Amino acid sequence: GAVVSQHPSRVICKSGTSVKIECRSLDFQATTMFWYRQFPKQSLMLMATSNEGSKATYEQGVEKDKFLINHASLTLSTLTVTSAHPEDSSFYICSATPRRAGTYNEQFFGPGTRLTVL
Amino acid sequence: EDQVTQSPEALRLQEGESSSLNCSYTVSGLRGLFWYRQDPGKGPEFLFTLYSAGEEKEKERLKATLTKKESFLHITAPKPEDSATYLCAVQGVDSGYALNFGKGTSLLVTP
DSSP states (O other): OOOOEEEEEEEEETTOOOOOEEEEESOEEEEEEEEEEEEETOOEEEEEETTTTOOEEEOOOOOTTTTEEEEETTTTEEEOOOOGGGGOOEEEEEEEOSTTTTTTTTTOOOOOEEEEEE | OOEEEEOOOOEEEEEEEEEEEEEEEESSSSSEEEEEEETSSSEEEEEEEESTTTOEETTTTEEEEEOEEEEEEOOOOOGGGGOEEEEEEEEEEETOOOOOOOOOOEEEEEE
């Protein structure tokens, strides 16, 4: 149990285009989903926290108009990188917290999406 | 502000050579300390959550321990398949369930 999927696994796009990344919890409902970014040889940096049906909370320094997050249901969150530029190239990883009693602070991660902007 | 420091940055072990990875942390109030394993190009794989000082958890060749200031991940008789980056993260009572990660320890186990 506790499987999180991401789609696509990798994407290459031209500068100026928008890219949508999906994050799904496959066998549980997620109270909260998180989006992280990881640059080469670096650790995961939290970008934003999203709760189903409400606006996402962004970390300091993360542009909310550039990284649009939609948490449409208890099993799906999407991250859209708008007008992507080469500096947005990174490994984007989502995580989800199961909506079940006693485990409110567990987080399970997706496999990640490698974004390359040319 | 929560801080997590992992050491060493990299560790090379011979197969069967036991060792420990360290995670030092500062947090206003600890909700949980997490250990993950990450293979190249993949998302982190959950290993353990520790909630209070003195707690220990084991899984196969791995054992995690927790004090008020640090956590150790002990690897007993490692195998080459244990090679990966091991990430430590803390969740503070003020963080809204988000995780604050350390930079990780890159472990290489040679035959």
